[in-house]
Amino acid sequence: GQQVMQIPQYQxxxxxxxxxxxxxxxxxxxxxxxYKQRPGGHPVFLIQLVKSGEVKKQKRLTFxxxxxxxxxxxxxxxxxxxxxxxxxxxAISGTSxxxxxxxxxxILTVHP
Amino acid sequence: NAGVMQNPRHLVRRRxxxxxxxxxxxxxHSHVYWYRQLPEEGLKFMVYLQKENIIDESGMPKERFSAxxxxxxxxxxxxxxxxxxxxxxxxxxxxxxxxxxxxxxxxGTRLTVL
Numbered sequence: 001g002q003q004v005m006q007i008p009q010y011q012x013x014x015x016x017x018x019x020x021x022x023x024x025x026x027x028x029x030x031x032x033x034x035y036k037q038r039p040g041g042h043p044v045f046l047i048q049l050v051k052s053g054e055v056k057k058q059k060r061l062t063f064x065x066x067x068x069x070x071x072x073x074x075x076x077x078x079x080x081x082x083x084x085x086x087x088x089x090x091a092i093s094g095t096s097x098x099x100x101x102x103x104x105x106x107i108l109t110v111h112p
Numbered sequence: 113n114a115g116v117m118q119n120p121r122h123l124v125r126r127r128x129x130x131x132x133x134x135x136x137x138x139x140x141h142s143h144v145y146w147y148r149q150l151p152e153e154g155l156k157f158m159v160y161l162q163k164e165n166i167i168d169e170s171g172m173p174k175e176r177f178s179a180x181x182x183x184x185x186x187x188x189x190x191x192x193x194x195x196x197x198x199x200x201x202x203x204x205x206x207x208x209x210x211x212x213x214x215x216x217x218x219x220g221t222r223l224t225v226l
Contacts, residue, residue, distance in 0.1 A: 006154075033214065035217075041219075042203055042217040042218060042219050042220050043155065043203070043205075043217045044217070045214035045215065045216070048214060088154060088155070090155075098143060098145065098160045098167060098168060098207075099145070099157045099160055099168055099170070099171070100145070100147075100155075100157060100215060101157065102147075102154040102155045102156070102157075103154060104153065104154045105153075105154050107152070
């Protein structure tokens with residue numbers, strides 16, 4: 001089945017530093033979604049990327065979809081303590097086109 | 113508009129007992145998904161349902177696990193004869209349709225098997 005690899009598994013940063021997490025697939029993806037999960041919470045949708053080479057921004061967050069639609073990244077500029085949590089990428093898969101295959105997630109810790 | 117509701121939020125069972133997890137999707141959503149998350153791991157897809165239909169159950173263990181989404185009432189994930197390895201957080205999500213729509217997640221049910 002489809003696999004989505006995400007790195008790094010953990011990232012510790014000082015408040016104000018930048019952060020990036022990467023997602024890779026061996027197969028071409030139709031689209032990719034990003035979710036954030038706070039400690040003890042549930043995943044919350046951040047964004048969906050569909051087009052090759054697409055770049056979307058949400059305030060300090062920048063999302064990119066690779067030209068070959070096999071990789072994606074999430075970059076946070078000047079992290080804040082409120083950015084703490086686990087960031088997951090997820091790809092739509094399955095013949096039903098409803099199943100999300102999640103990456104392993106990157107756990108972000110921000111030290112004040 | 114209430115979000116996805118799940119209950120119970122925490123469930124403790126002894127080995128061999130049954131666990132029933134309930135999920136009410138967001139109003140207007142007819143697509144329901146169940147995911148399992150082990151501590152500090154990603155979410156693993158289990159099953160995708162629409163009203164009265166199982167669309168994709170490729171992530172469901174072959175034995176002891178079943179899911180339904182009846183015409184009336186919540187979706188139910190049922191685990192029979194639980195074992196310690198079933199301890200996990202079980203999340204339900206819903207969407208208005210499949211294929212490229214964001215999934216709205218419920219708060220999850222944390223199952224602990226003693």
